[in-house]
Every structure is written in structure tokens, then in C-alpha cells.
Amino acid sequence: MDYQAYLKSEHWKRRKERSLKLAGHKCQLCGKRYCELHVHHLNYDRLGCETDTDLAALCKTCHWFFHSWIFREMLERLAEHDHYNPTPEVRDGQAEGK
Ligand SMILES: [Zn+2]
Numbered sequence: 378m379d380y381q382a383y384l385k386s387e388h389w390k391r392r393k394e395r396s397l398k399l400a401g402h403k404c405q406l407c408g409k410r411y412c413e414l415h416v417h418h419l420n421y422d423r424l425g426c427e428t429d430t431d432l433a434a435l436c437k438t439c440h441w442f443f444h445s446w447i448f449r450e451m452l453e454r455l456a457e458h459d460h461y462n463p464t465p466e467v468r469d470g471q472a473e474g475k
């Protein structure tokens with residue numbers, strides 16, 4: 378199944394709802410609530426059978442950041458310099474607290 382078709386499937390709809398619920402219906406990066414939330418794939422290794430840690434609930438703005446070229450380049454540069462680890466909460470899917 379191609380990715381666009383997958384995003385329209387019932388399976389993904391359920392998967393997405395679960396992710397939003399786990400995130401407490403707030404953005405896992407900035408904590409914003411009551412806004413349009415997107416479910417972002419942190420990796421595509423298990424497409425179709427994602428685990429909770431493969432996905433992150435993000436607001437529109439943070440989602441845009443994740444996909445923006447500047448942001449990615451910035452993270453890459455930081456990683457080169459001092460083994461900077463981008464957003465562990467999001468990576469490990471633990472958005473509790475803060
Ligand atoms: Zn956000």
C-alpha cells in the first residue's frame with residue numbers, strides 16, 4: 378500500500394487516535410492543547426504496524442518544524458558538535474510531566 382493510501386485507511390485512523398490519546402491530546406514538543414494535532418512518524422521502519430514510540434503527536438507549528446529543512450540541518454550540525462540528542466521525550470514517546 379502506498380503511504381498516501383495508508384494515511385486514509387481505517388487502521389491508520391485508529392493508530393492516530395491512540396497516539397493522540399497517549400499524548401493527552403497535546404503537542405509532545407511544546408505542550409499546546411486544543412489545537413489541530415498531527416501524528417508524525419518519527420521513523421518509517423514499521424509502517425503499518427507502528428509502535429507507540431514510532432509516532433509523535435505534534436501541533437501544526439512543531440510538525441512544520443520537524444519537516445523543515447532548516448530545523449533538520451540545525452539538528453545535524455548540533456549532532457556533529459557535541460553528540461546532541463534531539464528531544465528525547467519525543468523520541469521515546471514519553472510526554473508526561475512538564
Ligand atoms: Zn507544538
Ligand SMILES: [Zn+2]
Nearest residue numbers: 416417418440
Ligand atoms: Zn510528520
